[in-house]
Amino acid sequence: MLQAFERQCLSTLQRALAEAQSSVQQVGRFTVGFSGGLDSSALLQAMAKLKQNGNLASVQLQAVYINHGLSTNAEAWGQHCAALANKLGIPFQIVEVELVAKGLGVEAAAREARYQALAAPLKPGDCLLTGHHLDDQAETVLLRLLRGAGPKGLAAMSLQRSLGNGLLLRPLLDQTKQQLENYAMAEQLVWIEDESNQSLELDRNYLRQEIMPKLEQRWPGFSQRWGQSAQLCGLLDQQLESIAEQHLDAVDLKQERLGSSLKIDALLKLSLAERYNLLRLWLQKQSYASPSLAQLNELSRQLLDSDWSDQQARVVTGDQVWARYQGRLYSLPNVATSALNEAVVWSVAKPLTLPGGWSLQAIDDEQGICLPSVVRVGARPAGLRCQPRSRRHSQSLKKLLQEFQLEPWLRPIIPLVWAGEELLGVADLWLESGWIDPTQGPKKRLRWYYAGKPITGPGIESK
Numbered sequence: 001m002l003q004a005f006e007r008q009c010l011s012t013l014q015r016a017l018a019e020a021q022s023s024v025q026q027v028g029r030f031t032v033g034f035s036g037g038l039d040s041s042a043l044l045q046a047m048a049k050l051k052q053n054g055n056l057a058s059v060q061l062q063a064v065y066i067n068h069g070l071s072t073n074a075e076a077w078g079q080h081c082a083a084l085a086n087k088l089g090i091p092f093q094i095v096e097v098e099l100v101a102k103g104l105g106v107e108a109a110a111r112e113a114r115y116q117a118l119a120a121p122l123k124p125g126d127c128l129l130t131g132h133h134l135d136d137q138a139e140t141v142l143l144r145l146l147r148g149a150g151p152k153g154l155a156a157m158s159l160q161r162s163l164g165n166g167l168l169l170r171p172l173l174d175q176t177k178q179q180l181e182n183y184a185m186a187e188q189l190v191w192i193e194d195e196s197n198q199s200l201e202l203d204r205n206y207l208r209q210e211i212m213p214k215l216e217q218r219w220p221g222f223s224q225r226w227g228q229s230a231q232l233c234g235l236l237d238q239q240l241e242s243i244a245e246q247h248l249d250a251v252d253l254k255q256e257r258l259g260s261s262l263k264i265d266a267l268l269k270l271s272l273a274e275r276y277n278l279l280r281l282w283l284q285k286q287s288y289a290s291p292s293l294a295q296l297n298e299l300s301r302q303l304l305d306s307d308w309s310d311q312q313a314r315v316v317t318g319d320q321v322w323a324r325y326q327g328r329l330y331s332l333p334n335v336a337t338s339a340l341n342e343a344v345v346w347s348v349a350k351p352l353t354l355p356g357g358w359s360l361q362a363i364d365d366e367q368g369i370c371l372p373s374v375v376r377v378g379a380r381p382a383g384l385r386c387q388p389r390s391r392r393h394s395q396s397l398k399k400l401l402q403e404f405q406l407e408p409w410l411r412p413i414i415p416l417v418w419a420g421e422e423l424l425g426v427a428d429l430w431l432e433s434g435w436i437d438p439t440q441g442p443k444k445r446l447r448w449y450y451a452g453k454p455i456t457g458p459g460i461e462s463k
Helices: 004-019 038-052 074-088 106-119 134-146 177-186 203-218 222-250 264-268 272-285 293-304 397-403
Strands: 029-033 060-067 092-096 126-129 160-163 166-169 260-263 314-317 320-325 328-333 344-347 352-354 358-370 374-378 416-419 422-426 443-450
Touching (some): 004 038, 029 106, 038 177, 134 177, 264 293, 397 422
Parallel strands (some): 029 126, 060 092
Antiparallel strands (some): 314 320, 320 328, 352 358, 358 443
């Protein structure tokens, strides 16, 4: 017979799947993220009991331990997890990961590495289950509030969300830590206490040990009420996102050579609240972090509220840059946009990797030209004049790039291709009239890329 804890776990699990428009019958495999701590130990035990009782008969169940290598006890913890999984008859594996800081703290880097490792093997119909509970949710709400979050942030952890090719589910999100502990003791579970949980240097640990007990003493049961507030913020965020989706159609959202853009005049017709709501959705679709209110105000001041267009104005928000050009607001990746200091030799049989994620390739194309096997690639020298094949006279490179409507932030870094001392072409925008195709050998076309995406061409001048 199932205990109340297990029944509530199953009920929450079914609700999470229903939110994702799925059901237990459509699930191929449940993977429990198993650290050996109280939360995941209680979750794994409950899932094992549910499967034994036939509630999850058609679903595969496995457990995965992620070894970050942050503790000298990590290997022993993995062995502990393996022993409990084996006792429950659940397939188990250990995955070792390396942390990549990327400007993140250790805790955030570990979390990112953990989710990447757990998401990678997920297939459609697979679900990752984590042991986050109601007390975790309350801590997250307070942390987000301290960072000035809006409805989306205060929605905290969702009951379910997509992850890789599968789903992330949190079956314990309606239950308190005390309920988890009562269940674990009733089941005579032995769990791991991570020594890092005692460090008050970590914000979450400080809240957990110093702040939350005092809140519970003064306002008993506050975590349930905060959980309800998080759910209400989640519902509000869904509504706001639906409204923003409708507004995206009105602002002429376009994919650009680099990033994307929308029409400023249309954006300014929206109320301030609608405008900021739309901008947040726009960034969310590009997987950027949501900007703060201060950042949105600065964006409006520099790029939207002025009656003039400063092509040099930029607003940086983390990994993303805002810019204005020809009546459109651009959202760009914050990438290197510095010119090559020195020319590099390129054997065109292989792609050329350039600094900052840029590259050049010579791809097979019967409509292309015969290229030299080795060329030089460099940035624009001062005062350079060019003559595309369709032009009768030469013009300054600066004027030609303006005519080709190449965005200002791409102009300083567009690579020039030289055959010896003779200019062959400007990326894939055009070929020079002075270049004589030897007409022998395979036909190629130049392409300029950022992160694997073609940037400029092919322009008509390169045919």
